[in-house]
Amino acid sequence: MEQLTSVEIRQKWLDFWKTKNHQVEPSASLVPVDDPTLLWINSGVATLKKYFDGSVVPDNPRITNAQKSIRTNDIENVGVTARHHTLFEMLGNFSIGDYFKSEVIPWAWELLTGEEWFAIEPERLYVTYFPEDKETLKLWQEVTQLSDDHFVPIEDNFWDIGAGPCGPDTEIFFDRGKKYQDLADDDPEMYPGGENERYLEIWNIVFSQFNHMPDGEYVPLKHKNIDTGMGLERMVSVMQDAPTNFETDLFMPIIHAIEKMATTSKYGEDAKVNISYKVIADHIRAVTFAIGDQALPSNEGRGYILRRLIRRAMMHGRRLGITKAFLYQLVPVVGEIMSDFYPEVVSEADFIMEVIEKEEERFLETINEGEDILTGEIERLKAANETVLAGEIAFKLYDTYGFPLELTNEYLESANMTTDEEAFEAAMQAQRERARAARKDTKGMGIQSDILGDIVADSQFVGYENVKSEGTVNSLIVNDQIVEVAEAGQTAYFTASETPFYAEMGGQVADTGVIYSLDGKKLGDVIDVQTAPNGQHLHEVTLVETLKLNDDIQLVVDEKRRHAITKNHTATHLLHQALKDILGEHANQAGSLVAPKQLRFDFTHFGQVTDEELERMEHIVNEKIWDAIPVETIETTIEDAKARGAMALFGEKYGDIVRMVSVDDWSIELCGGVHVANTAEIGVFKIVSESGIGAGVRRIEALTGEAAVDFYNQQEHQLQAIANQVKVKKAADILPRLESQQAEIKQLEQELESLKAKANQEAAGQIFQNVHTVNGTSFIAEHLPKREIKDLRHISDDWKQADYSDILVLATDHDDKANLLVAVKPEAIEKGFKAGDLIKQLAPLVNGGGGGRPDLAQAGGKNPAGIKDALSKVSDLL
Known part of the structure; x- marks a missing residue:
């Protein structure tokens, strides 16, 4: 078996299917278009749903592609296992109601074993099938001539994700040899389809032959389909005899580039360090392609996933001794690997690098914040003689600051502490449930409807040159049924041999207008136009007269609109x-x-x-x-x-x-x-x-x-209304008038502040006389009605300047809210009194909360009536 490069494998796949008259569908953007059910394009078939559900009829029912895809549902396994990735390429061939089992099975064998294609030794290939699907077994046996032990029945070989197309599938496995797990180990999972490293699945072929109806019934499809998937990364590891997907030409150039930046051991020298290399190599591929497809880091949706991937890769970079922004420098390496099939990664490299570098710089600031929080928590636990960090805090460090749990645990280990991992996992699960609830089902194809797909009458769009034309009604639908007559009062759908009506497309809304008989009688109003599966413009019309199949009509677009x-x-x-x-x-x-x-x-x-x-x-x-x-x-x-x-x-x-x-x-x-x-x-x-x-x-x-x-x-009318309000005649005089009023307001505010300052001084002069003493500690506790918190701070500043008391407690009520302030002199702090501790015990009495430094703290609450009790409690606390 020849060792092929990833470029050769991808190209051979596409070239083979072209010899079978397949149309090569280009790899679509990772960001789904007009599909709210998907966060990312997550499979080779995801971009072809419109063909499988019948909403669009393809030019060629035979399609092949190499589709970039992203899945992040099990991101924690990336780098740990041999074959988990966030970004991967899925090679696929598809039949939309064209060929089926008897064609695809011989072709699959030809591609896998043919000398000019993958040239795999037949004896190294094994096949699984759905036990009831005897037709598939018989075809494989006839085509391959392999011994019976190469065919394994598996109950799970039935592709069914709920309502929509479904059917049995067959999977092809490659025997990697005894070096990956010896048969003598007597492992019960040692068979094609079992959990083992020897028999590796390389291709899945789904025979879509039933419609799974909402009531649970399985109805045979009128048009049977083929849907296949071969993971490129996995196939490259097979063809290059690599232990994992990472030791291939898709990843090793990236890993070698990381080695040049790292200060720790090289790749392959330490299993734990290897994980960090793999995570970075995987994530930079996903991030590069996603940003190239116009997804940008943010705090929600796709952007949140990108931000998480970048931060996770950076944290693994720190384990390799890389403390500066570095991911952006790997973008050209990714571009060089993928340029043969994805030249846009090279052409967009500067933009992608700029986005990643800015995100890295932002995260470097965040990392320091996270480390400060974790250090503070460790100190708090030490002071309280505790050794377990709350799972909620560990999750906040993970979710907000990008700290993987294992990194948090490393910090804690040095202090002989641990994390409440059960609570952490509960918080993680809650986040997964929120994400799952935030989007619809990600896989369903939808029930197939043949009505629109069966309309094949020609319809020519002449709307680029005309807003009026004459045409013949060549299909007519009422209540999802093809009819020959539609009555007045009904809503009908029709196509015409010629139409000037534009069908909604490319962001442009559909035309509306009227249809007439050729003698000028109005027949109905066209209220919408959409594209039918075979490309015709399908008009939705509310009828005021009868419309018949083969009627000659005049179609008139609303020209002003x-x-x-x-x-x-x-x-x-x-x-x-x-x-x-x-x-x-x-x-x-x-x-x-x-x-x-x-x-x-x-x-x-x-x-x-x-x-x-x-x-x-x-x-x-x-x-x-x-x-x-x-x-x-x-x-x-x-x-x-x-x-x-x-x-x-x-x-x-x-x-x-x-x-x-x-x-x-x-x-x-x-x-x-x-x-x-x-x-x-x-x-x-x-x-x-x-x-x-x-x-x-x-x-x-x-x-x-x-x-x-x-x-x-409208703007002019609003300006005139403002002019009238500020009592000037012209709009041009509004700004000078407003500037004059602002100056007056500023002067009045200064006078008001001066009066407030005098009032605060007078109040301070009185309250500073009301000193109480408890166990040798003096304090003042006073209520100043109708003040703001800044007034209390000004009074506390005056209190600090003289020796009135050891502790000051002030309260005020303003706009149905309560505010408390506690100030403590250094001498009282030395005795053990702290403003923050006192405020936390007083705040609940005003139905609030607060905190602060040992010398100054404040709190807010919603219960001014509790101020009296709060001030009374000061003596008890001291």
Whole structure:
């Protein structure tokens, strides 16, 4: 068996399936598009769900891919086991209602054992199958001619995740040889499919032949499917005869780069140290690819996972003696390994490195905070003669400051202490439950519906040039049934041989309008248009007259609404390029809405956007509008468009022929939407808001044309109302008037503060006379009504300047709240009195809490009525 590189293995997989007429689907972004059920793309089939559930019919029912994926549900096992990863590549071949068992099993054997492909010795391969699936067993036996001991029935070989497509599966195992576990050990798990290191699963082929219905019934699928998965990392370890996935060309260059930075032992010299090398190598791959796909570190969702991966890798770096930011320096190494199939990792390297370095620098500050907290807890435990750190605190160190439990335990071991690991695990489990509840089922395909998939009538979209056209109704649906007649009052769905109605796509909302008979009678209102699985524009219409299959009709788009949409769509393109000009090339689209009344544009950016930057963007867009630039739209090849510098929008899938929209060769994008003919048609562009919407994504909302003018008019009316309120005639006089009023207010506030200071002095003069003594310790405990906490602090400052008493306790009530302040002189502290201890015992009496230093502490509460009891208790406490 030849030792192939990871690049060769991936390419041979794709090349083989191309010989079987498969279409190569490019690896999609790790960030799911239009799929709220997934946090990350987590399998090779995840991006193909639309084909399996029937919502889209693929151009070719035979598909193959190498799909990057992320799973973080068992992150603690990464680096500990031989084959756990956060980022991995899944090689897959798929049949959407095309070939099935009799084709895929011979092909699988050809790929695995063929001389020009993987050339694995047949005797080293074993197969498992579902016991009731005798057809699969028979096919394997006929194709391979292997002895019976190479075929193992396994009850678990049935792929079923609830409602949706399901069926038996077959798994192929590779025998790594006796050196990985000798048969003489008499291990009951020593068989293909058992828990052992000798027989390694390399490929799973699912025969999707049933629909699992919500009522539990299994109904045969009309179209049977094939869904397979081969983990590239695992296959590379087999082909390179590596002990684990990490000793392969996918990871070793990263590990060698880490060795150059580490001050501890090299990789392979210490099993415990090896874990840190593996964790770092694994995590930097995941982080690099995720950031390249526009996910950014944050405190929620995907961003939280990225932040956690970076911090976990940094903590393992510290175990290797690396105390500075270093992960970002590994990005070019990852890029070099993966560049053959993922060139974008190289092209985006500078941006990815910048994001990681900033996150590392931020965490270096956090680590110090965490160490301070842990050191403080150790000191507190020592003072209390305790030896167990609370699990909740260990979890806070882990969750907030990135301290793995084992690191916390290392600190504690040096002080002969331990962690309440049971409570820590309970907090961890609670977090997992919160994460699980925060998202929907991550795997279901959905029940297949054949109604829309069966519509194959041609439908031509002519809306780029026209807002009116004539066409023939060539499919008609009512109540999820294909019909020949739809009655007045019903909501129906239809396709037409020709239509000017744009179907919702790429962020642009659908057209609305009216359909008429050819003699001018209104038949109904088109309220929505979506794309059917086979690509036709499917119109939703509320009927006022009968509509029949094969009727000739006139389709009329709401032209004013369409024009407003086109203005906003072209303005979106201009804004996208302005963002890149001002913020940088990393500001990529992460979603959009192009509607008649407004546009919304989401983009990736890891910092704040200043008012000045927004103003500059807005000005750039308006300049392009004022320059009255023709908007050029052409159809060309994808290669030509990319050569001209066209931007491919996030998450969109493009065919060989694409529609390219260009404005002065400044903004060039691939786009299937409808645009104005000249930028001057937009009229005016106005940004109305900018905000962060989480996970390193920000949002701009803007207006154009009539909507922008209406916005300016509203602003003018508001300014005039303000002018009337501050009693000036013109809007231009508002600011001088406000400045004058602010000066008056400031003077009045100064006079008020002066009066307060005098009142505090007078009050202090009185209360400083009311000194009490208990066991040789003097104290003052007084209630000053209607004061603020800062007034109490001012009085305590005066008290410190003279020898009135050893301890001062002040209380006030203000706005239905209570405040307490305790001050203690150094001499009283030496006797054992501490302000913080006293305040903690007084605060509950006002239904509150507080704390502070030994010499000064304060508390707040919601029960002013308890002030009298709190002051009375001072004598008892002393």
